[in-house]
Amino acid sequence: MRILIVDDSAMMRAMIKRVIKLADVSVDEVFEATNGAEALELLKQHDFQLLLTDINMPVMNGADMLREISLNERWRNLSRVIISTDGSTVRREEAEDLDVRCYLEKPFSPEVLRDVLNELADSEFAETE
Amino acid sequence: MSSTNSPTVSLPKLSDPATASAMFEAVRSVAEHSFFAVAEPGDERSFAAQASAVPSWLVATVRFEQGALQGTVACTMPTSLARGLFDAFAGRDPSEPEPGAELVHDLVGEFSNMVCGAWLTRVASSRTFTLHHPIVEPVSTPRDARGPRLLAVIDDVPVAVEVTLKAEPQTES
Numbered sequence: 001m002r003i004l005i006v007d008d009s010a011m012m013r014a015m016i017k018r019v020i021k022l023a024d025v026s027v028d029e030v031f032e033a034t035n036g037a038e039a040l041e042l043l044k045q046h047d048f049q050l051l052l053t054d055i056n057m058p059v060m061n062g063a064d065m066l067r068e069i070s071l072n073e074r075w076r077n078l079s080r081v082i083i084s085t086d087g088s089t090v091r092r093e094e095a096e097d098l099d100v101r102c103y104l105e106k107p108f109s110p111e112v113l114r115d116v117l118n119e120l121a122d123s124e125f126a127e128t129e
Numbered sequence: 130m131s132s133t134n135s136p137t138v139s140l141p142k143l144s145d146p147a148t149a150s151a152m153f154e155a156v157r158s159v160a161e162h163s164f165f166a167v168a169e170p171g172d173e174r175s176f177a178a179q180a181s182a183v184p185s186w187l188v189a190t191v192r193f194e195q196g197a198l199q200g201t202v203a204c205t206m207p208t209s210l211a212r213g214l215f216d217a218f219a220g221r222d223p224s225e226p227e228p229g230a231e232l233v234h235d236l237v238g239e240f241s242n243m244v245c246g247a248w249l250t251r252v253a254s255s256r257t258f259t260l261h262h263p264i265v266e267p268v269s270t271p272r273d274a275r276g277p278r279l280l281a282v283i284d285d286v287p288v289a290v291e292v293t294l295k296a297e298p299q300t301e302s
Contacts, residue, residue, distance in 0.1 A: 085246020
């Protein structure tokens with residue numbers, strides 16, 4: 001599995017990478033982007049199976065990036081997870097319209113993200129069996 | 130979809146006990162879930178004592194917009210606490226090299242970012258918001274409070290959280 005982490009905080013990206021290592025998922029490569037625009041460029045260059053993204057970021061925020069992704073057939077099978085401080089009901093409803101598999105609200109414990117990753121990996125495996 | 134960002138809706142001020150309680154819960158939640166730290170309520174006397182005794186502090190200010198409302202949430206903490214929180218967040222082993230100032234600043238910025246988001250979600254969960262990238266400044270002494278602020282103690286170290294609102298709550302005549 002190739003994973004893309006999108007967050008403007010270097011610390012948060014490092015923390016997510018650490019949790020990925022703890023999860024029971026087979027990972028080929030982990031890429032990082034600091035905003036939605038950078039992420040879209042990486043998505044054009046590589047094939048990813050999982051996108052973990054923040055919402056509030058400079059240059060291009062996560063919601064705008066996810067709208068772009070939802071318009072492109074190439075990224076139809078990309079699993080999308082939001083990891084954001086914004087826990088508002090409006091943002092959660094918006095995420096449903098953008099084919100987001102899981103909405104994880106900051107702060108979260110590493111175990112919660114690890115479980116989400118394991119569940120996603122299990123469901124992907126079940127779908128491809 | 131309903132008009133959830135109505136400009137007539139306002140955020141309560143930190144002087145309101147329920148709002149202050151929501152802020153403390155936000156701080157406690159961030160400290161416990163992401164930094165494995167214990168947060169307790171603080172007081173002005175112990176904060177003032179530390180303010181003069183601790184030589185190095187960090188202030189992380191997050192600007193937010195919620196509909197027509199704008200404001201900031203600023204968290205002030207000793208640099209020593211920030212380094213401790215860094216170790217907890219990053220899982221740094223004491224034998225590893227000390228993190229540089231840039232990473233510690235990023236950490237305090239993320240702490241404030243999470244506190245701000247958790248607080249806004251608690252006091253106005255029906256409205257979405259925008260958070261801007263945190264601005265982190267090192268200071269030798271915490272600035273005087275410009276208004277009501279929340280004081281907390283994280284792992285026995287004092288922390289201050291100050292909120293400013295640029296759009297005042299509208300009052301009914």
